[in-house]
Amino acid sequence: MSAIDETHDPARTSWIESANGHPDFPIQNLPLGIFSPPGHHARPGVAIGDRILELSGVGALLPEAVGHLLTGTTLNPLLALPSADRLAMRRRLSQLLSDPANRDALTPLLHRAAECVVHLPAAIGDYTDFYVGIHHAMNVGKQFRPDNPLLPNYKYVPIGYHGRASSVRPTGVPVVRPNGQRKGPDEDAPSFGPSRRLDYELELGIWVGKGNELGRPIPIREAPQHIAGYCLLNDWSARDIQAWEYQPLGPFLAKNFHSTISPWVVTAEALAPFRLPQPPRPEGDPQPLAYLLDTHDQQHGAFALELEVRIASEQMRREDTAPFVLSRGPATNMYWTMAQIVTHHASNGCNLQPGDLIGTGTISAAEAGGFGSLLEISQGGKAPVTLPTGETRTFLADGDEVILRATARADGYVPIGFGACSAVILPAP
Template sequence: MNQTARARSWIEHANGHRDFPLQNLPLGIFSRPGQGQRCGVAIGDAILDLHAVLAAGLFDGQAKAAVEATADGTLNGLFALGREARVALRERLLHLLGEHSEHRAQLQGALYPASECQLHLPAKVGDYTDFYVGIQHATNVGKLFRPDNPLLPNYKYVPIGYHGRASTLRPSGTAVRRPKGQTLPAGQTEPRFGPCARLDYELELGIWISEGNEIGQAIPIAEADRHLAGLCLLNDWSARDIQAWEYQPLGPFLSKSFITSLSPWVVTAEALEPFRCAQPARPQGDPQPLAYLLDANDQANGAFDIELEVLLLTERMREQGLPAHRLGLSNTLNMYWTVAQLIAHHSVNGCQLQPGDLFGSGTLSGPTPDAYGSLLEITEGGKQPVQLASGERRTFLEDGDEIILRARCTREGLASIGFGECRGTVIAAN
């Protein structure tokens, strides 16, 4: 057990905190009434204002440069500095916030209750790519349309993805307006236009890019980890009826672009290091990845062991004082490809990645119904409703329903760290 694993903070509510103990220190962008956006770190139930700490003269070297790079109210500049700057900032914060810190008095004024702060998107996202690496989800959805051949031939060779819409990425808590679009009713030959009737969520991991690459220069798989800034939660809200009509032949369009919700804290690659593990072995008979996607170190240590949870809270459940209903409990070990493989594949054709770019993992379902990551799978396309303690049933989401995503890393002998929550409540179409 290393020294950081045992470390405690002088901020008592951080010790043993469910999500944000001293070992986490996720990065984010927040504001307080009457102030602009600033870079902060979550510690227990508080946010440490890094610009206030900078003004107090408590940063120097690369840690100082890291905070100065966020002067525009985004993390893009910090991401661009790469791993060394993040490590320097983390090490300095571990000292400042550790139980033996000599700077408590200076830091007290830079700590704000998280409940009094507004959280924003952590970076300005130039490009957003959504992958499809949850093989169980791909298999479940494929079975709905191709029972005898759920996975297409390219799935186990190519990390499947598509370019998403960055302009409608929003932080947790933003309302989800029910979208409108074209759908083809069952038994009809012509589409109709109107509100989506089969609104769904998708449980995904968000992957933040740090250093980019020059156009035309691929990122080798052995170096791809250097381009990972950190992770968050992502809900890829999906209009299933609109998607079914529009996706042929090019894929989803309006069914995915109306809003994508993100948890606002970036859990850094360094905080996640103790929870890395071997990529699960591929089933016997599956092809080995092509050479540009295969690295022995990545296979031995490139996966993350992160528990993922989805909860549903309806309007009636809130009125009755009922707890949220767990829809699924999954894990990032259900990813068929590693994060490094996604980065290497995305750039192999010379595509330029930039600091603050965002990847979605695709829906991360587990092998059993209690681990599925979407209602499309849980209800078998709407055939098997979910029964709720309020007496309600759900095949897809109704107005007033709230979806809550959570994630947590746990390991024997280590402080657990979490991602906070990614929430979104459905409101009626305009």
């Protein structure tokens, strides 16, 4: 796993003033992404304060292994590099952006982030969503199986399903309410129409770096070498469509209509100071099977991340009312680590590829205030949430905007963030 070095020094500042004290993108972060300056095509960049540094213009100043990879419209070639090469690039960028002697040369390559368009950072070949938030699994399971909320396999196998890569979009792209078959408990037959129980899901995303050959599993000790970075992920869910269609094969149209991600790849190297031991399993829970168990991963496989969800209705935005906090909680509420997710995904020989996206599944807390979906917050629609305007919600209404955020914090280090992961709900066609 990545080590702590001079790029994490809390005393290091940037000559880009907005970076110093920035809640998401101080010089200690340097996340990677794809953006378009006004009137220009997409290109790689790094977020620094309220600016984006155009990487193609500094290619000659970066290590040779990365400099020639900075002229495309995706980060796939960069994600595929060994972590040592990405680390060398990070160190050089940190030097360039902290030394005022580089101000004149680099200022023409800086763009105001608010004036740019962000894109998907990679061409996503495949997208897989897991279900490792145990409290979400418990909270939802209790609504359907009060006496047996978790199925027997949950504590042995990281549960996941293959999603739809083509409908992943970056922050800011509106979500069109999906149509589908839905059948209420008091209805004799299904009907087709707009989802009546549209929901969000608070997740983290894993960006796969180096891939593996078909038929060659990834050992748990090598899994961190295959993770290039992380993002926020909102895997929107049509609960009523899902309830009718998911048996016996699982999620389909209820999940594949849209997934929103934060557009910046927060690198594994940037998150080195924020690693934590994986929380111990409750007494009586089984230990992971041998292929999923590694001492180093158990000691360093979790992250000190605070996750937050806010909502802003159309009326709230019209009245300039601040977004309302729906939940806040730690990312340590994951039953399985990121490395265990990657290892299990490839354990049967499945080949992962650079730029693949893997979701953790909804991350929730055990108690109210930290739930990661409206399905939990509203108790399946029984307990409406009251917004500052007096409006109520059990599920999402057209015009609602959902904003996810994540901040990494650790004593002695500068906090870093992921940027916003947000979208507004549009009416069904």
